[in-house]
Amino acid sequence: xxxxxxxxxxxxxxxxxxxxxxxxxxxxxxxxxxxxxxxxxxxxxxxxxxxxxxxxxxxxxxxxxxxxxxxxxxxxxxxxxxxxxxxxxxxxxxxxxxxxxxxxxxxxxxxxxxxxxxxxxxxxxxxxxxxxxxxxxxxxxxxxxxxxxxxxxxxxxxxxxxxxxxxxxxxxxxxxxxxxxxxxxxxxxxxxxxxxxxxxxxxxxxxxxxxxxxxxxxxxxxxxxxxxxxxxxxxxxxxxxxxxxxxxxxxxxxxxxxxxxxxxxx
Amino acid sequence: xxxxxxxxxxxxxxxxxxxxxxxxxxxxxxxxxxxxxxxxxxxxxxxxxxxxxxxxxxxxxxxxxxxxxxxxxxxxxxxxxxxxxxxxxxxxxxxxxxxxxxxxxxxxxxxxxxxxxxxxxxxxxxxxxxxxxxxxxxxxxxxxxxxxxxxxxxxxxxxxxxxxxxxxxxxxxxxxxxxxxxxxxxxxxxxxxxxxxxxxxxxxxxxxxxxxxxxxxxxxxxxxxxxxxxxxxxxxxxxxxxxxxxxxxxxxxxxxxxxxxxxxxxxxxxxxxxxxxxxxxxxxxxxxxxxxxxxxxxxxxxxxxxxxxxxxxxxxxxxxxxx
Amino acid sequence: xxxxxxxxxxxxxxxxxxxxxxxxxxxxxxxxxxxxxxxxxxxxxxxxxxxxxxxxxxxxxxxxxxxxxxxxxxxxxxxxxxxxxxxxxxxxxxxxxxxxxxxxxxxxxxxxxxxxxxxxxxxxxxxxxxxxxxxxxxxxxxxxxxxxxxxxxxxxxxxxxxxxxxxxxxxxxxxxxxxxxxxxxxxxxxxxxxxxxxxxxxxxxxxxxxxxxxxxxxxxxxxxxxxxxxxxxxxxxxxxxxxxxxxxxx
Numbered sequence: 001x002x003x004x005x006x007x008x009x010x011x012x013x014x015x016x017x018x019x020x021x022x023x024x025x026x027x028x029x030x031x032x033x034x035x036x037x038x039x040x041x042x043x044x045x046x047x048x049x050x051x052x053x054x055x056x057x058x059x060x061x062x063x064x065x066x067x068x069x070x071x072x073x074x075x076x077x078x079x080x081x082x083x084x085x086x087x088x089x090x091x092x093x094x095x096x097x098x099x100x101x102x103x104x105x106x107x108x109x110x111x112x113x114x115x116x117x118x119x120x121x122x123x124x125x126x127x128x129x130x131x132x133x134x135x136x137x138x139x140x141x142x143x144x145x146x147x148x149x150x151x152x153x154x155x156x157x158x159x160x161x162x163x164x165x166x167x168x169x170x171x172x173x174x175x176x177x178x179x180x181x182x183x184x185x186x187x188x189x190x191x192x193x194x195x196x197x198x199x200x201x202x203x204x205x206x207x208x209x210x211x212x213x214x215x216x217x218x219x220x221x222x223x224x225x226x227x228x229x230x231x232x233x234x235x236x237x238x239x240x241x242x243x244x245x246x247x248x249x250x251x252x253x254x255x256x257x258x259x260x261x262x263x264x265x266x
Numbered sequence: 267x268x269x270x271x272x273x274x275x276x277x278x279x280x281x282x283x284x285x286x287x288x289x290x291x292x293x294x295x296x297x298x299x300x301x302x303x304x305x306x307x308x309x310x311x312x313x314x315x316x317x318x319x320x321x322x323x324x325x326x327x328x329x330x331x332x333x334x335x336x337x338x339x340x341x342x343x344x345x346x347x348x349x350x351x352x353x354x355x356x357x358x359x360x361x362x363x364x365x366x367x368x369x370x371x372x373x374x375x376x377x378x379x380x381x382x383x384x385x386x387x388x389x390x391x392x393x394x395x396x397x398x399x400x401x402x403x404x405x406x407x408x409x410x411x412x413x414x415x416x417x418x419x420x421x422x423x424x425x426x427x428x429x430x431x432x433x434x435x436x437x438x439x440x441x442x443x444x445x446x447x448x449x450x451x452x453x454x455x456x457x458x459x460x461x462x463x464x465x466x467x468x469x470x471x472x473x474x475x476x477x478x479x480x481x482x483x484x485x486x487x488x489x490x491x492x493x494x495x496x497x498x499x500x501x502x503x504x505x506x507x508x509x510x511x512x513x514x515x516x517x518x519x520x521x522x523x524x525x526x527x528x529x530x531x532x533x534x535x536x537x538x539x540x541x542x543x544x545x546x547x548x549x550x551x552x553x554x555x556x557x558x559x560x561x562x563x564x565x566x567x568x569x570x571x572x573x574x575x576x577x578x579x580x581x582x583x584x585x586x587x588x589x
Numbered sequence: 590x591x592x593x594x595x596x597x598x599x600x601x602x603x604x605x606x607x608x609x610x611x612x613x614x615x616x617x618x619x620x621x622x623x624x625x626x627x628x629x630x631x632x633x634x635x636x637x638x639x640x641x642x643x644x645x646x647x648x649x650x651x652x653x654x655x656x657x658x659x660x661x662x663x664x665x666x667x668x669x670x671x672x673x674x675x676x677x678x679x680x681x682x683x684x685x686x687x688x689x690x691x692x693x694x695x696x697x698x699x700x701x702x703x704x705x706x707x708x709x710x711x712x713x714x715x716x717x718x719x720x721x722x723x724x725x726x727x728x729x730x731x732x733x734x735x736x737x738x739x740x741x742x743x744x745x746x747x748x749x750x751x752x753x754x755x756x757x758x759x760x761x762x763x764x765x766x767x768x769x770x771x772x773x774x775x776x777x778x779x780x781x782x783x784x785x786x787x788x789x790x791x792x793x794x795x796x797x798x799x800x801x802x803x804x805x806x807x808x809x810x811x812x813x814x815x816x817x818x819x820x821x822x823x824x825x826x827x828x829x830x831x832x833x834x835x836x837x838x839x
Contacts, residue, residue, distance in 0.1 A: 050486045076489025083483045089345040090479055096534055103477055104489035109470065156488070291640035310643055313668045318639060374659055431762055432736075437657055440636070447636070448660040564632030564641040 001160050001191035002026040002049070002079065007058035009044050017056065018044040020215040026160065026193040031186045033202040034195045036212035037236050042195045043084060045212075046164045050081060063159070076104035080156035082149050084164040088137055094148050095133040098123055101155035123154035127181070143174035150181060160191040167198055179205045203227055204250040211235060227251035267532040267542060275531065275545050279327075282552045286323040287315050290559055321449040325513060326555045327548040328454065329446065330520060332461040332510045334547020336503040337521025338528065338540050339468045342475040343499045344405035351507035351521035354412045354500060358419025359388020360511040365423050365438040369430045377441065378453065378512040385508030388415050393500065408500070443568030444515035446555055453513050460509035465544060467502045471495065472537030479536065517570045519577040520547050526584040550576065590694065593647040595634040597817055598677045600625050602687050605703050605820040608694040614645040621819070639664050649693065651675065678763050680746050683818040684708065703820065710823025711750055714830050717837055718752025724833045725754045726808075727777040727801075729786065730764065737772070739765040743818040748781070751829035752837075773799055779806040781832070783816075808832045 002025070009019040019041045026032040034042050047053045049060060051072060060067045062078055080101070088097070101123070102116040124130045127147040132140065137148060146166065153161060163182065167175040175198070183205050186192040196202050202209065209226040211219040213235040219226045229242045238255055245252040288299035292314060301307040302315035336351035344353075352358075363384020367377045395411040396404070427435045474495050477485040482492050510517070527550075528542035554572040561567055593614035594600040600619035603609055609624055616634030619625050631641045635657045642650060642665065650665050652658045654674035665672045673693075677683050684704050691700015726748060728738035738744045739760035748755050756775040757765060779801050782790055787809045790796045797803055810832070814825040831838050 047483065050483055052483055052486055052492075071489075072486065072491050073489030076487065081487035083481070083487065086481055086484050088480050089347065090342070090539075091529065092476075092534060096476075100473075100476055100480070100488060103473055106473070291638055292644045310646065310668070314640055314643060317667060318664065368656075371656075374656055429766070432764060433655055433657075436635070437655075440657065564630075564638040566636070566638060 001028050001063055002162075002193060003061045003064075004045070004048075005059050005061065007045075007048060007060060008056040009041075009048050009053050010056045011053070017215050018053075019048065021058065022212070022215070022217055023058075024210045024217065024220060026162075026191045027208075028159070028191045029186055029189050030207045031182060031192045031194060031205055032208045032210065033206035034193065034210045034212060035197065035199055035202055036218070038197075039214075040212040040235075041215040042197075042212055043164055044215075046081065046083065046162060046195060049079070049162060050083075051075075073104045073107075076156070076158075078158045079160040079162060080153035080158050082153045082161075082163040082166055084168070086149060091136045091138060093133070094129060094135055094137055094140070094151075095120065095124070097137055097148060098129075098151045098155050101152040101157075104156065119155045119157060120151075123151040126154060127151040142169040143171065146170055146174065146178065150178070154185070158190070160193065161185050162193045162195075164195045165197065166194065167196065167201070175201060199227075199232075199253045200250075203252065204248055223251060227253065267528075267534070267538055271531050272542075275542065275549070279545055279549045279552070282549055282556070283323055283327065286326070286552050286556050287319050289556060290314070290319060291563055321451055321454055322446050322555065323552060325446045325449040325454050325457065326551045328457045328461050329510050329514050329517060330524075330547035330549065330551030331465060331544040332457070332506045332547075333517065333521040333551070334524040334528075334543035334545075335461075335465050335468055335540050336506045336510075337547075338525035338536070338543035339471070339475060339499050339503045340521075341525050342479045342536050342539070343496055344408070345479055345481070346405060346409070347526065348522065349405075349409075350518075351503060351510075352516075352518070353409060354504050355388030355392040355415035355419065356385045356504050356507045356511060357516050357518075358416035359391075360385035360508060361442055361516065362388075362419045362422050362426075364441050364515075365426050368438045368441060369426055369434045371434070381441075381515075382508050382512035385511055386505070388419060389501070389504040389508070391415050393497075440568075441515050442570075444517040444570030444573075445558075445566070446514050446569060447566060457509055457513045461506055464502050464506035464509075465540075468499065468506075469537060469540050471499060472535065472540055475499065475536040475540075515570065517551070517573055519570075519574040519581075520550055523577040523581045523584075524550060527580055530584050590649060591645070591647045592649045592651065592694075593631065593642050593645055594619060594651045595631070595637050595642075596651060596653040596675065596677075597621065597634075598683070598686065598819060599651040599675060599690065600628075601817075601819045602690050602703070603694070606687075606691055606694060606696060606699050608690075608696070611694065613647055614642060637661050643668060643670075649673070677818045678741055678743060680711070680743050680818060680822065683743065683822065687820075707820065707823045711826050714823075714826040715750045718750070718830055718834055721752045721834050721837060723752065723754045724779055725756050725775075725777045726779045726781045726833070727756050727772055727775070728781045729772075729790070732789070734766045735769055735772070736764050736766050739763055743822075744815065747815065747822070747826050747829055748833075750826050751833050753779075753781075753829070753833045769795060769798070777801055779808050779833070781808050781810055781829075783810050783812040 004022055004024050007019055007022045008017055010017045034045060036042055067075060098120050124133055127150050129148055129151055166178050179201055182192055182194060203223050206223060209223050210217060211226050218235050219231050227242050233240055240253055240255045242251050242253055288294050288296055294311060299315055302311040305312055333351050340349040340353060341347055360381040363380035364377050367380035392411040392415045396407045399407060474490050477488045477490050486492050524547040525539060525543045527546045528539045531542060533539040533542040554576050555569055558567040558569050558572045590611050591613045592611045594603055594612055595616040597619045600615050601621050604622050604624060612628045614631040615625060615628040617630050617632055632638045634653050639661050647670060650670055650672045652662055652674040654676040662672050662674060675686055677686055687704040688700045691697045728744060730736050737757055739762050740758040741761050742763035745755040745758050756777045780790055787807055791807050811828045814821050814828050
């Protein structure tokens with residue numbers, strides 16, 4: 001559904017490319033997770049998708065059509081993005097905020113239709129935020145705010161759902177809820193692309209994994225294929241082992257303590 | 267904003283407008299002023315109400331609408347609750363144009379044109395400076411470019427005034443203090459054209475501004491052409507502000523305070539905020555002009571000073587709520 | 590005829606013409622003669638309050654001629670009131686204004702008389718000082734910035750009539766801003782100031798840099814007579830002549 005082909009991005013005045021010939025595909029019905037250490041280019045991938053950074057090379061295609069020729073609102077009707085961070089400057093109610101997700105479908109003058117209101121209601125229901133629909137967003141807790149952001153992306157509908165670090169600031173219960181939701185969205189037939197550094201959670205929920213390192217794809221494939229000790233240790237530059245968690249059956253990453261050096265004799 | 271509040275706001279504006287026609291150095295009762303407006307009764311009263319106070323009041327309304335809506339749009343798009351219509355160098359550029367015209371002894375009909383030209387030139391310079399420093403649409407870079415242009419303009423004005431004759435300096439300073447005293451129907455018609463066109467363009471962008479107020483990445487994700495839209499809003503808002511400056515000099519604070527009042531009244535989406543800001547702006551300006559005329563009779567106080575004085579208490583009240 | 594006079598010069602001349610009782614309004618700075626204080630004060634003469642003027646229901650309004658007042662003049666004319674604007678910087682302007690106002694109030698003869706009396710006095714003083722050695726003077730009116738009386742002002746003319754020479758008579762503006770160094774370079778024989786300023790000039794360290802001050806040649810003007818070009822111009826010329834050439838009056 002979303003295909004990155006040989007995508008390169010370079011920020012001005014930077015010696016290295018942020019993304020260097022990245023090729024990956026996010027298919028429908030599949031949760032594709034992009035992982036990697038800080039600075040590996042994960043967020044740049046999302047920004048390139050949003051058209052916020054120019055491509056130095058390569059192409060991004062939606063269902064086979066290059067995004068280059070597409071208008072941004074046409075893209076927005078098909079792809080909903082939850083960015084890493086968002087802070088509304090002015091007070092806005094939960095409902096109004098989620099309704100903004102319908103903007104690409106409505107344009108500037110048209111009024112909200114019944115279909116729009118239904119989509120908003122549905123999104124609020126799925127994220128369990130109906131009861132708080134009239135609250136201003138700045139009064140929400142971190143977890144509630146994240147769910148509302150998801151609701152907006154759900155209301156935006158479309159064929160693809162992209163989330164950048166969706167579980168930052170969330171506690172265990174909310175983290176799990178987000179991943180469950182993401183899985184459900186994929187099962188509905190949408191393409192889900194998720195950027196996350198929560199390797200262990202990602203391992204349980206993702207169908208495919210793309211490991212980025214210094215702007216390049218270091219490994220891509222199924223979870224078992226990518227979650228291998230030697231690969232991960234080289235990329236994360238830290239001693240670790242990959243075990244299989246008996247409770248859930250998915251690979252789990254366990255970072256090791258660095259060996260303490262023997263005390264020097266005075 | 268509830269329908270009740272909308273009605274009250276509009277009613278307040280109408281009341282202020284009528285009060286502005288009745289009150290002045292010569293006080294008329296509501297009945298007298300109404301009759302004079304209709305062209306009946308004492309000839310002097312008819313002249314005072316129709317030819318002195320009415321164009322003034324209409325100009326003040328347009329001024330308030332323009333500044334209010336321009337300030338609200340800029341605050342939304344720049345995600346900065348302290349943005350205001352003169353941010354991109356409008357006031358500095360306009361002042362340089364006007365002071366140049368006054369000191370060169372040009373006819374006073376030319377001064378508004380010079381002010382307008384100066385304002386537009388300054389905005390173009392500010393946008394170009396921002397673009398040249400790779401700031402693109404980054405609001406923070408724009409604010410800095412505006413500050414730079416403003417500082418340069420101030421320096422130019424001081425140099426111009428340092429060597430000018432005392433009477434010319436006085437004329438220049440008066441212009442900068444803002445006033446609707448010299449309202450003429452021609453000037454008002456021009457301002458109406460700019461303000462109403464600009465208002466329509468900005469209100470049309472209401473939802474898009476809602477999206478931009480979330481952040482540029484978020485707005486892009488919602489399908490907004492961020493660069494183009496921001497440029498459109500900057501230019502439209504600045505054009506409207508420049509037109510108000512050309513017509514009435516520098517009237518500060520209205521564009522800054524009024525969007526906050528609008529939100530305090532309950533306006534949520536930017537479409538509501540923009541319209542409520544327009545109406546509140548008109549109310550504030552008409553009220554301020556009224557105060558300017560009657561506070562220290564028979565002298566008239568500068569409008570820009572009164573809008574600040576009247577606006578400050580509102581602003582403080584709103585600040586408490588923001589934090 | 591109901592007249593509103595918004596400049597001190599026209600107010601004073603109208604009283605001299607015996608038309609003071611026709612005044613129904615004046616500007617806030619029209620304090621002379623004393624009788625003028627009894628005329629209603631309508632506010633500033635620059636950017637006047639048009640409503641206040643209209644409330645006095647005048648037939649004639651006299652304004653100070655300047656760009657500031659253009660708007661007000663326009664609006665008053667729109668209201669159907671005869672409006673005239675005057676500026677009196679030079680003696681000739683005072684002369685013609687007096688005669689014009691005489692005509693406006695319907696007493697040309699008196700206007701001519703007043704103007705002629707002043708003219709006569711001025712001519713006498715000029716004749717008296719014709720052969721005396723010119724005393725060069727500087728006339729500071731403000732300190733920061735340093736503003737002096739220039740050639741464009743009637744004061745320069747009075748000084749010339751009284752047997753003096755304004756070192757800044759080449760400047761065409763009435764109140765040019767100058768530097769102290771420039772004053773020193775022109776080296777005037779005397780400094781002519783009003784009483785409030787005299788103390789400052791005599792004692793200020795900066796002013797003592799000027800030869801005239803060190804020699805004690807600081808002459809104090811009778812500002813009641815010389816502050817503005819008015820009916821007492823003649824007396825003003827006489828008092829100036831006394832200051833500059835006391836020897837002629839023994």
